[in-house]
Amino acid sequence: xxxxxxxxxxxxxxxxxxxxxxxxxxxxxxxxxxxxxxxxxxxxxxxxxxxxxxxxxxxxxxxxxxxxxxxxxxxxxxxxxxxxxxxxxxxxxxxxxxxxxxxxxxxxxxxxxxxxxxxxxxxxxxxxxxxxxxxxxxxxxxxxxxxxxxxxxxxxxxxx
Amino acid sequence: xxxxxxxxxxxxxxxxxxxxxxxxxxxxxxxxxxxxxxxxxxxxxxxxxxxxxxxxxxxxxxxxxxxxxxxxxxxxxxxxxxxxxxxxxxxxxxxxxxxxxxxxxxxxxxxxxxxxxxxxxxxxxxxxxxxxxxxxxxxxxxxxxxxxxxxxxxxxxxxxxxxxxxxxxxxxxxxxxxxxxxxxxxxxxxxxxxxxxxxxxxxxxxxxxxxxxxxxxxxxxxxxxxxxxxxxxxxxxxxxxxxxxxxxxxxxxxxxxxxxxxxxxxxxxxxxxxxxxxxxxxxxxxxxxxxxxxxxxxxxxxxxxxxxxxxxxxxxxxxxxxxxxxxxxxxxxxxxxxxxxxx
Numbered sequence: 001x002x003x004x005x006x007x008x009x010x011x012x013x014x015x016x017x018x019x020x021x022x023x024x025x026x027x028x029x030x031x032x033x034x035x036x037x038x039x040x041x042x043x044x045x046x047x048x049x050x051x052x053x054x055x056x057x058x059x060x061x062x063x064x065x066x067x068x069x070x071x072x073x074x075x076x077x078x079x080x081x082x083x084x085x086x087x088x089x090x091x092x093x094x095x096x097x098x099x100x101x102x103x104x105x106x107x108x109x110x111x112x113x114x115x116x117x118x119x120x121x122x123x124x125x126x127x128x129x130x131x132x133x134x135x136x137x138x139x140x141x142x143x144x145x146x147x148x149x150x151x152x153x154x155x156x157x158x159x160x
Numbered sequence: 161x162x163x164x165x166x167x168x169x170x171x172x173x174x175x176x177x178x179x180x181x182x183x184x185x186x187x188x189x190x191x192x193x194x195x196x197x198x199x200x201x202x203x204x205x206x207x208x209x210x211x212x213x214x215x216x217x218x219x220x221x222x223x224x225x226x227x228x229x230x231x232x233x234x235x236x237x238x239x240x241x242x243x244x245x246x247x248x249x250x251x252x253x254x255x256x257x258x259x260x261x262x263x264x265x266x267x268x269x270x271x272x273x274x275x276x277x278x279x280x281x282x283x284x285x286x287x288x289x290x291x292x293x294x295x296x297x298x299x300x301x302x303x304x305x306x307x308x309x310x311x312x313x314x315x316x317x318x319x320x321x322x323x324x325x326x327x328x329x330x331x332x333x334x335x336x337x338x339x340x341x342x343x344x345x346x347x348x349x350x351x352x353x354x355x356x357x358x359x360x361x362x363x364x365x366x367x368x369x370x371x372x373x374x375x376x377x378x379x380x381x382x383x384x385x386x387x388x389x390x391x392x393x394x395x396x397x398x399x400x401x402x403x404x405x406x407x408x409x410x411x412x413x414x415x416x417x418x419x420x421x422x423x424x425x426x427x428x429x430x431x432x433x434x435x436x437x438x439x440x441x442x443x444x445x446x447x448x449x450x451x452x453x454x455x456x457x458x459x460x461x462x463x464x465x466x467x468x469x470x471x472x473x474x475x476x477x478x479x480x481x482x483x484x485x486x487x488x489x490x491x492x493x494x495x496x497x498x499x500x501x502x503x
Contacts, residue, residue: 026169031161048200
């Protein structure tokens with residue numbers, strides 16, 4: 001029988017809001033976001049780091065929330081899909097996904113959009129190949145990817 | 161939701177303290193840096209530490225420094241993405257940087273570390289499954305069972321060495337610095353870190369921490385890494401070949417070939433490159449004209465004995481090992497451009 005483990009304080013910023021939570025040290029960031037903060041836009045797919053559905057931005061960089069322990073995000077700035085739109089105004093990537101039909105069931109979309117956002121922040125004019133590489137960890141079983149790549153290209157154009 | 165079993169998380173103040181904690185907690189404890197290998201394995205009950213000893217916060221593990229000898233010392237906590245995007249490393253050690261850039265996916269490389277990749281667990285279709293699957297099928301000797309499910313007569317575990325960076329590091333003559341308790345340190349060639357046993361695959365004592373990787377001065381070596389897998393992303397290697405090549409004038413002066421994912425440890429098969437020594441790698445030779453590359457590749461791949469415990473058919477994997485050796489030699493010879501990875 002394992003000894004009980006005490007909860008620990010986790011301080012981090014989520015979508016620009018400072019949070020202080022009491023969490024299990026073995027709860028993943030995915031569990032913290034969905035179950036403690038009720039931010040269910042971050043999806044759980046494989047939960048093993050193989051599908052990208054749970055992608056969030058940590059310090060602006062895509063990471064897999066299903067693999068991150070609280071200690072790894074202590075003091076970090078986390079952005080989830082809920083933090084991307086500015087009120088009722090969608091982010092350019094979100095708008096392009098909608099207009100280009102870069103989604104069908106939508107389950108991979110939050111992770112896909114965040115990975116694309118991080119790419120465009122680092123490289124505002126990516127080639128199609130660079131977009132493919134940046135999204136290489138985000139699986140989509142519906143679209144066949146063409147609409148997604150088109151959407152990210154559109155978002156890049158509209159951002160220029 | 162797949163959840164981790166309860167465990168505590170310790171934050172040592174230094175690498176030495178991490179080694180001391182390992183020593184104190186023994187088999188109950190495991191190190192965690194990026195956690196990209198450990199966390200899924202804990203969710204599937206393949207690893208069951210009660211104590212995690214965190215390394216991710218230790219700044220001393222995160223530096224890339226040039227050594228006086230003209231090489232590089234890379235902290236074990238440097239991420240695979242940082243190595244992938246490091247221009248001077250890419251120029252000096254294309255095989256190593258390429259290997260790091262081919263590990264899994266971009267988001268995972270933003271967290272996974274080079275120390276973790278050297279120590280990445282061996283893989284097998286009978287082991288990398290959920291607890292419930294393994295319980296239904298019957299456990300194997302690597303976890304909870306006593307026989308090998310792939311080769312029931314085998315006395316040892318046949319899980320597959322799956323580090324991409326290890327063969328590249330070995331081909332480049334790299335070493336690892338291992339830190340133990342009480343400031344004890346030793347440096348061993350990367351090749352010396354592994355055993356041909358899928359269960360006990362690391363040749364390091366339980367209280368040692370991989371602290372850094374030392375790459376020697378690149379000299380005039382050129383290198384490449386070729387990875388075989390089903391998809392060009394996410395997947396672990398089904399075969400991996402690192403080649404380092406040195407010329408003296410137009411002639412090949414030395415050549416190292418290291419294979420991964422074809423056994424339970426990386427194999428240095430440089431002896432197979434003997435027919436290349438003293439030869440000029442003309443465009444004809446690289447195109448396979450006189451069968452020289454095929455001869456070297458066939459000899460190099462002799463050690464590869466894939467079993468039916470990974471993706472795709474094992475006979476195909478053996479064939480592809482030969483092809484990957486040829487391709488890696490061609491790339492190292494500079495006939496094909498070696499793209500550098502991106503973060």
